[in-house]
Amino acid sequence: MIYLDNGATSFPKPHIVHDAYANCMRYYAANAGRGAHRMSIMAAEKMWETRQAIARLFGIKNPERIVFTHNCTAGINMGLCGTLHSGDDLVITNMEHNSVYRPAMALSKKGIRTLFASADKEGVITPDAVRRELTPRTKMVLMQHASNVGGGINPIREIGAMLRKKGVLFMIDAAQTAGCVPIDVVKDNIDILAFSGHKGLLGPQGTGGLYVRDGLFIEPVFSGGTGSESESPFQPDFLPDRLESGTQNLPGIAGLGGGVRYVMEKGVTNIGAHERMLCAYFADQIKTIEGIRILGPANMERRVGVLSVAMDTPEPVVVAQKMDEAYGIAVRAGLHCAPLAAKTLGVLEGGSIRFSPGPFNTIQDMDYAARAFREIMQKK
């Protein structure tokens, strides 16, 4: 199997992730922060090490401001629901994944209005597009760092700087960029950062996280046991405990720590460049196929390693099925859980087929996939 579905979740994982996960399960999978015996302390130390590694990766000064979640979507929901109140305005974009769109729509039933910043023709959001949607009631702008459909990277540093001056909270969905595009929460003016652990950070599924800027208070969506201030009927007021109720996914977090260390050793920029190079090569190989349209920025330097292709016939889902059955290539087709992006890019009816290589894919993989794609398209 040639796996080109890293936009959904990365595969394979580095050996360091397998080992970290398995070692935790074998030797120290106690409950972190729920006792002080040696195994519990070791479990808590492993969680701390992962927090530290993530902090280094994203330029976060205090690792205690990082909360573990079970995926990026959970973090987005926590950031939204814990911050906004009836009467607030929220700005998102017309390129968002359902992980942003649906929670925003759910909040609209609670008196929180959502406004949509419009992307340019390549699916990229400019600072002006965001500025146009701001109102005196805008509490937060929440947007993706890069699109899981078009692949375009948004200029978050410029947008964040503009919002910081206006006192508007800036929350980023880094599902497609954590691990392959540099992120610095201070320089990028990010107040809240939601990230996936199982995509670019190469951790196990069921991992993710949320960074909350120092001084920003978020109401917890979940309440429960934290192993601290147990005598109180209310959640602690400090992080990470305030937002980490119940037993945490320790094996996953240990594995995530391995993934983050791997990413840092290889270099975020290097990984991103590798994935872009593979996409550029693939795009070059398929560009002469009749009846296809490559979505997103033409300039590969403005993209992450996600290349979606639209066509009328055969349907993208049929092409994806043939890629799997006849060639052993794993790709995804459809709307990619992003109907807003599909509509913006003009593919809401038919969707698109997405090729998303990861750090372990090679030029040979892309060559084979391009030949397979061409053969399928020519047999239509």
Add this chain to the structure above:
Amino acid sequence: MLIGVQSMTAALNLKKKLADENIRAQVVQKPKGLQKKGCGYAVRVEKENLEAVRTAANALGIKITGVYEAG
């Protein structure tokens, strides 16, 4: 000495900082009598390191919930 902090995470943060300064610290659960009730964690250090612990906690923004002679 036992230096009480708010959480296990804070205790580990403090312990790592102290380790960087070659001060040995151990994370322990606060024994009954050193807290009102419920769960709580502390860092056990030699008495001579108390000021270093205060300085480290201050630098990290960690709230010290109590200092105990016991332990």
